[in-house]
Amino acid sequence: MCYDVKTSLEAQLKRAKRSQDLKAIDEIIEKLGPLTDLPLHHASGFSHPDVLIYTNEDEFYPMVATWGLIPHWVNSVEQQKKIWNSTLNARVETITDKPAFRDSVQEKRCIFYIDGFYEHHHCNNHTYPFYIHRKNNQPIALAALWSKWVNPEDGGVINSFSVVTTIGNGLMAKIHNNPKLKEPRMPLMLSENMEEQWLTSALDFDKELKELLTENGTIELQAHTVGKLRGKSYEGNVASISDEVVYKELETEEWKF
Numbered sequence: 001m002c003y004d005v006k007t008s009l010e011a012q013l014k015r016a017k018r019s020q021d022l023k024a025i026d027e028i029i030e031k032l033g034p035l036t037d038l039p040l041h042h043a044s045g046f047s048h049p050d051v052l053i054y055t056n057e058d059e060f061y062p063m064v065a066t067w068g069l070i071p072h073w074v075n076s077v078e079q080q081k082k083i084w085n086s087t088l089n090a091r092v093e094t095i096t097d098k099p100a101f102r103d104s105v106q107e108k109r110c111i112f113y114i115d116g117f118y119e120h121h122h123c124n125n126h127t128y129p130f131y132i133h134r135k136n137n138q139p140i141a142l143a144a145l146w147s148k149w150v151n152p153e154d155g156g157v158i159n160s161f162s163v164v165t166t167i168g169n170g171l172m173a174k175i176h177n178n179p180k181l182k183e184p185r186m187p188l189m190l191s192e193n194m195e196e197q198w199l200t201s202a203l204d205f206d207k208e209l210k211e212l213l214t215e216n217g218t219i220e221l222q223a224h225t226v227g228k229l230r231g232k233s234y235e236g237n238v239a240s241i242s243d244e245v246v247y248k249e250l251e252t253e254e255w256k257f
Contacts, residue, residue, distance in 0.1 A: 001089050001176075002142070002163045002187040003046065004118035004229060006131070006242055008039040011139035012052040012062065012113045015195070019060040028052075028062065035064045042118065042229060042241040045088035045163075053161050055110040055146055056199045065110075069162035070149040071100045077153055090145055090162040092188055092209070101162065104145035109198055110161055112144045116242065117187060118229060119176045121250075128250060129229045130175050131242045132186075135220040143188040143198050143212070164188040166213060171221055191215040225250065 009029065016025050037049040045067045052062035068084030087100050095101040116133030117140075134140055146161040168176050168184030176184035190198055194215045197208060224244040228234050235241055 001119075001185045002117055002165055003088060004042060004044050005114045006041055006116045006118070006133075007043075007051060007112075007114040007139075009033050009036070009052075011115045012038065014113050014139045015054050015111065015141075016060055016062065021060070024061060032062065032064055041237050041239050043237065046085060048084065051112065053110040053112050053144060053146060053159075054199070056108065059196070059199055063159055065146060065159040065161045067163075068160055069100060069104070069145060069147050070158060070160045072103070072147055072149055073099075074149060075152060077151065080149065080151075084160065087160075087162045089165045089185075091185075092143075092164050092166045092213075095145070095164065101145055104147055104162075108146045108148075110144045110146040111190065111195060111198065112142045112161060112163060113139045114142060115139060118226070119172070119186075120178070120229075121175045121225075122177050122179060123250065126249075128247055129226050130223045131226045132171070132175070132221050132223040135222050140187075140219070141190040141192075141195055143190050166216065169217060169221075171223060175223060188212065189216050189219045191218055 013025060013028065016028055032052060036051055038051060040049055043049045048066050048068045050064055050066055053065045054062050067088060069087040070080050070084055074080050074083060090101045095105050116131055118129055118131055120127040120129050143164040144161045145164065146159060149158045149160060165185045166188045168186040172184045172186045194212055225247055226242055227245045
């Protein structure tokens with residue numbers, strides 16, 4: 001699963017900068033940046049932050065979107081509020097079957113850039129938060145699905161998205177060991193080779209899935225423990241939240257990552 005992330009405007013400009021259109025980049029910073037909640041040093045998807053995503057409608061100019069996909073067929077604000085906490089993530093194994101995601105898989109794919117993400121490790125009835133990021137400290141491109149929803153009450157439009165998740169790799173198997181889960185999970189990360197393919201909705205999802213998962217495994221990650229992300233000691237959305245905090249109870253060889 002992927003519910004807690006760190007992301008910045010700089011990270012989310014990564015794809016726009018590939019176009020080398022300096023005017024467009026300035027426009028994104030000036031016009032779209034203020035409409036987001038960036039920077040998010042730590043944010044939970046359950047707070048439904050507004051960020052930037054790149055869609056199959058425009059590969060290099062992002063749109064502002066809310067985390068928590070609202071399917072186009074939702075017919076009331078009440079239904080919208082009920083569903084979007086359950087659509088923060090979309091399991092890659094079942095997204096072609098789920099009504100909330102089925103249309104988006106074929107028609108509305110997007111990329112959500114982050115600096116890293118957080119997961120909790122369980123040990124001796126306690127939980128310890130970890131911050132996971134790329135070894136080269138470059139932004140991570142997450143595969144995501146998006147939707148455009150029109151509020152039937154006032155005609156307002158909300159763009160929203162869901163992060164696609166897959167089975168966790170070796171590192172995540174150590175960290176994401178929640179006993180309530182059958183298996184470790186992690187977001188589906190896209191190599192640069194796969195970003196364009198993900199945004200091309202004409203592709204056959206079933207055929208490309210194996211390649212997506214293979215490329216996902218080539219992205220090198222590293223992790224360290226951080227301060228508490230819940231409860232009274234939580235410091236909030238501050239830059240230092242992703243700094244390393246050492247827990248003595250994890251300082252055995254078994255718990256080193």
